[in-house]
Amino acid sequence: MITVERTDFVSVPVTDMARSKQFYGETLGLPLVSGDDAWPEYQLGENVSLYLIDPTNVGQPFTAPHSSSIALRVPDVAEARAALEAQGVEFGGDIFDTGVCHMAFFSDPDGNALMLHRRYAPRED
Template sequence: MITVERTDFVSVPVTDMQRSIAFYGETLELPRASDAEGWPEFQLGENVSLYLVDPTNIGREFEGPHTSSIALRVPDVEAAQRALEAKGVEFFGEPFDTGVCHMAIFHDPDGNTLMLHRRYAPRED
């Protein structure tokens, strides 16, 4: 049996590292966690970081963007969407309510799917 202590990072494939660094660092205003030897990470809350990787640097090809959303928890989905739209980020419609949370979906410059997210109902276990 293995014991998973936590998720350390989520990898996101990119094709233009400088463009992606600007998007995640300046547009989304995520704090930089590290830049060890050209492998930038941005902090997502307390225990997870978002790691940008150019697949060609590890002998692979860019096979397309992530299509499953990386949910970024924000205090107010509508306010965060307006702020990002003012910076030129395009969303897929207005924020929507699932009955337990609010969400708004958008892409990074390489087409990776991201979501602004705020749960307002308690989790059912």
């Protein structure tokens, strides 16, 4: 048995590093926390970061984008969505209300699935 302390980062495969750095750093406004032009890592909130990787840099092909959304917690889904739409980001469908949270689905330039997310209902323990 191992002890997992936390998730340090989530890797996202990309095909055009410059385009992806512009999207994550400028369009989404995520702070760059480490790495250089070839290995950038952006902070996602308090305890996890998003690591952009060009699979060809490690001898692997880009086979497909992630299809399970990375949920980006925001204070207000509608407001964040409007800000991203103003920058040309396209969303798939309307804001989805699950009865517990709001979600809005979109993709990065390589087709990796992302979601704006905000839970509004209290958690039941």
